[in-house]
Amino acid sequence: MKISGVQVWKEEMPLTRPYTIAYKTTSSITNVFFQIQCDNGITGIGSSYISKAVVGFTSDEAYESIQQNKDWFIGRDVRQFQQIVHEARIFFDNNPGVLTALDLALHDAFCKFIGIPIVKYYGQKIRGLHTSITIGIKNVQETLEEAQEYYDRKFKILKVKLGNNLEEDIERLVKLRENFKDNMKIRIDANQGYSLAELIEFCDRTLDLDIELIEQPVPVKDSLSTRSLSWDIRKLIAADEYLVDAQSAMHLVQNEPACGIFNIKLMKCGGILESKAISTIAEKSNTDLMWGCNDESVISIAAGLHAALSSSNTKYIDLDGSLDLARDIAQGGFKIEEGFMTLTDTPGLGVELL
Ligand SMILES: [Mg+2]
Numbered sequence: 001m002k003i004s005g006v007q008v009w010k011e012e013m014p015l016t017r018p019y020t021i022a023y024k025t026t027s028s029i030t031n032v033f034f035q036i037q038c039d040n041g042i043t044g045i046g047s048s049y050i051s052k053a054v055v056g057f058t059s060d061e062a063y064e065s066i067q068q069n070k071d072w073f074i075g076r077d078v079r080q081f082q083q084i085v086h087e088a089r090i091f092f093d094n095n096p097g098v099l100t101a102l103d104l105a106l107h108d109a110f111c112k113f114i115g116i117p118i119v120k121y122y123g124q125k126i127r128g129l130h131t132s133i134t135i136g137i138k139n140v141q142e143t144l145e146e147a148q149e150y151y152d153r154k155f156k157i158l159k160v161k162l163g164n165n166l167e168e169d170i171e172r173l174v175k176l177r178e179n180f181k182d183n184m185k186i187r188i189d190a191n192q193g194y195s196l197a198e199l200i201e202f203c204d205r206t207l208d209l210d211i212e213l214i215e216q217p218v219p220v221k222d223s224l225s226t227r228s229l230s231w232d233i234r235k236l237i238a239a240d241e242y243l244v245d246a247q248s249a250m251h252l253v254q255n256e257p258a259c260g261i262f263n264i265k266l267m268k269c270g271g272i273l274e275s276k277a278i279s280t281i282a283e284k285s286n287t288d289l290m291w292g293c294n295d296e297s298v299i300s301i302a303a304g305l306h307a308a309l310s311s312s313n314t315k316y317i318d319l320d321g322s323l324d325l326a327r328d329i330a331q332g333g334f335k336i337e338e339g340f341m342t343l344t345d346t347p348g349l350g351v352e353l354l
Contacts, residue, residue, distance in 0.1 A: 006070050013295070015027055026295070032059050033299070046102060047297045048267060057095045099274075100266050108349045118349060124310055131339055139168075143175070143176065157339065166201065170202070189216065190217045191216060192216055196218055199218060213290070216241050223239060261289070262289055264290070267300070299351050
């Protein structure tokens, strides 16, 4: 089952709703797509959209790197896909934009070849989960309006971006809780916006608001210093920008855990294989798993869901990244009903190109 052809291309994808987080505003994104053809007629598709601020590479660099090295893939046997990913990690300098696109395309083709969805190749542990849906940084009134829209669309979990202004952050959360009582779960993402002292103050002042978890509250460089905080605070922390691979996962939980939750994104760690290594560290260290995303095609969102539902420590998913795309190049892969995400029983990723 040898690779006989590859295509790589980029698509500019506008968002239906531009959004702001602690360090940037985004209105359109560029996903990289990668397709392989095998000599037995099977194809595999992968995609990626990485953040330079988080992983140190751009999606454009990933595209150029694949484009310039197309011959590297030709003739390789997809039945040995784990070996191909291993070699690619060295050849492509650990660029997660290349690795994710390749890892997904190989998983897709290999699992089509053996005739099962990727989630069943690893063993399905969870049938499905409710995803959160994200509200960017905006004022109290706009926050309430957007939350109402998601409530009306039957989503059960809000993820609120904050981290620019502690007073306004708390006011938004107080008003959300007043308005929605216990009808919505609320998790937050500070995107490194708080100091350790602000985090402590935030936790003290939001004790009654039932905040489910706090993504990356402090700067990446301070991520291990949360060890000085009480476990009541640490157990709510979901490491995100700091957690880019299995090695950083180990740093977080060695000796005294710095957080209670890992937020895995395929776009940080370079695909499903590395995500499963992080998932194993989570199991062995009793760390809960959250699976997050960037703004991504359904191709890589489906991949994240396959990985999430095949990992026994998965507790949270935040896989809303394809819902705000004004245009995508694929469909299928998963179902979402009232915010509850499940996979289809189609072999591979289960997606279909449009
Ligand atoms: Mg985050």
